[in-house]
Amino acid sequence: MRKHMYIFLCFLLTVGCGMQSQLDDLTLVLTIGLDEKDGKIIVYSVSPVFNKEAKNIYEVIRTSGVTLRDNRFKANAFASGKIVGGKTQNVVVSKRIAKNHDMFSYLDVLYRDPKNSTTANFIVFDGPLKNLMYIRLDDKPRLSVAIRDVLLTAHKGKQTTKMDLLQFRRLSIDRAQTPFAPMMKVYKGDLVAGGIALFNEQRKYVGALFQKESPYFAILQKQIKPSTSLTLPIKKQNKQTEFVSISIEHGHFSYKPSFQHGMFRFDVRIKLRAVLTEATAYIDMKKDKQKIEQLLAKEIQKQLESIVRKMQKYEVDPIGFGLYARAYEYKTFKKQKSWAKAFAKADINIRPTVEIINYGVLQ
Template sequence: MKKLFFIPIFLMLFTTGCVPKSIIDDINIEAASAFDELEDDTFIGTVLIQEYLPDQSTENKTFTATANLRRDLLLNIQRQSSEPLHLGGLMVTIFGDKLADRGIIDFVDNYQRDPSIGARNFLATSSGSALQILKGEYGPRGNSDYLNNLIEHNMRYRDLPETNLHIFIRDYYTKGKDPYLPELRQINNKEVEISGLSLFKKDREVHVLPTEKMFFFKLLADRHSNGSFKVDLGIDKEAEIKSIASKRKIKLSKKYPSQVVIHIKIKGVIPEYTGDKITPQIVKEVEKALEKEVNKECLSLVKQFQEQGIDPIGFGFYHRKQIRGYDFKKWEEDYKRLTFKIKTDVNIVETGVVE
């Protein structure tokens, strides 16, 4: 028994060299990367590294290389780096316009297999050059932090539906659902913004949803936890609804499999109102107006997806899930014939302290 006990200890001692070491100050940790495609089927990639300076500030450093094959890219970049590059610190990956049109799954697949890369990494597309976004200067905390926080807070509190590496891969492999990613645009060397939402068919970008529609898209695809929206009530009357929390339910019936009913429930608070006193009547009015607008916009969005043949909300998935014995091979045809009905229920819970 005692001898047996020593075997694992000896094994541990003799196999210590098998574990590759990566001491944090002796490696370069990739913080963000961007990929794009050049004219002649070659890829170009940029890797961003945060250099931590002794005075606690950070410096952005980028390496750029081209290659014919995806896996050569990192090798070519390694040749420029003073210390070995490691992927584990990755926060944001941006895919250029061209590459997104061609398909990005090869790159994402690489991330999926590397255990050091977290599943909550952000993926994004760019309008314009992806590489230039990384080469900007967006504040003292470093570009990767900036981009990461930009996407994160917009997902948590604003109109961007939640996406990350995990959700992208899930949507990609789910039958009857297509992924979507935020689109970034560099305004100038010091500013960058979220310019829309890229909608994919499998791994190819098909359409970019403008920012005005993102609120409605999030109602359909995800749920709001702290959104805000402005409602017009005719001349000189505007109400802003805040702290919007929404839920949506998609219902199918076996009887009418070609009709999809989407229930959207919205709860909100009115902190700003440009008219006079808010009476219960006005609250009703606001609720009605919002309901109407949501119904209209959402329906047009859904119909647009139907025409484009993409399914970011996952109606196909709901068919598979909710209808027993549904033959998914028919889905492509069924989708074209699908009719939609949107029922919205808005509830204003509070109108401010002063009555």
């Protein structure tokens, strides 16, 4: 028995060694960047360098062509090894190309070719893409890893969102919702992730939510875990503005759609349970707890309504109000030629409440 097991293991090792590819012979594209110039698509391919004699730990290949596949063909002339796209972690497009073109026309090959990865992060870059591709990050790991880490950290802190290629495609073909993506930029020589890019039904960039609006976007999406931190202004009786910070730990959401007077109506009820983490003025919680909760709820309502108005202005529905309309008012929803235009006219009534469940050890 041991003899047969030994022969079997030797066979596996022999086969494995015969089929493996040397890393030195491959160019693993971990990040793909898309920009445009003079009517042509500019493609950046970022790959790690495994050669010990190389000075740089990653290489950037820039090509110009008419399609992504055309650029891949041209990049083979510059690559130090066979280009492999199945390990791609990030696909970054400039705001310029996202604004001028349907994203499907350039991302088609990434979905069509099964060798490519559809779990890569999809990111919109605010500015010329060369500013990102040739940035020097002496205090961070390889560029592809740095992009991924910065994005994940900002997503956990509710400063942006997260989107992969497969989810972007699913949202793009769903009549009840429009796609969105995280945004990134270079600020003072460092990577910064913040804000949310909004796409219309034609998969074109039409606007964005600012970094400070991202936590409220997460609330509307029911994504408050891990805890969502907010700093809100509170006006005292002497009209002086103070600030209160809370950490939202729990939430209960109710979205009730209806169709009245030729338009959709949504009654949104949000119950938030939060921990008071900071106050710039003394607050007697035993006396003023209910008043503070009402003031916080009023400010949160103001911010949520502002975001919804912006989305209606751009005629986009990244939250997915259309999902509720389709589920509860299907016959009326089915008649809409464009859900985005119907959503832009919808009456959305948001009523949040806040309950402070803990306010620290000072009192």
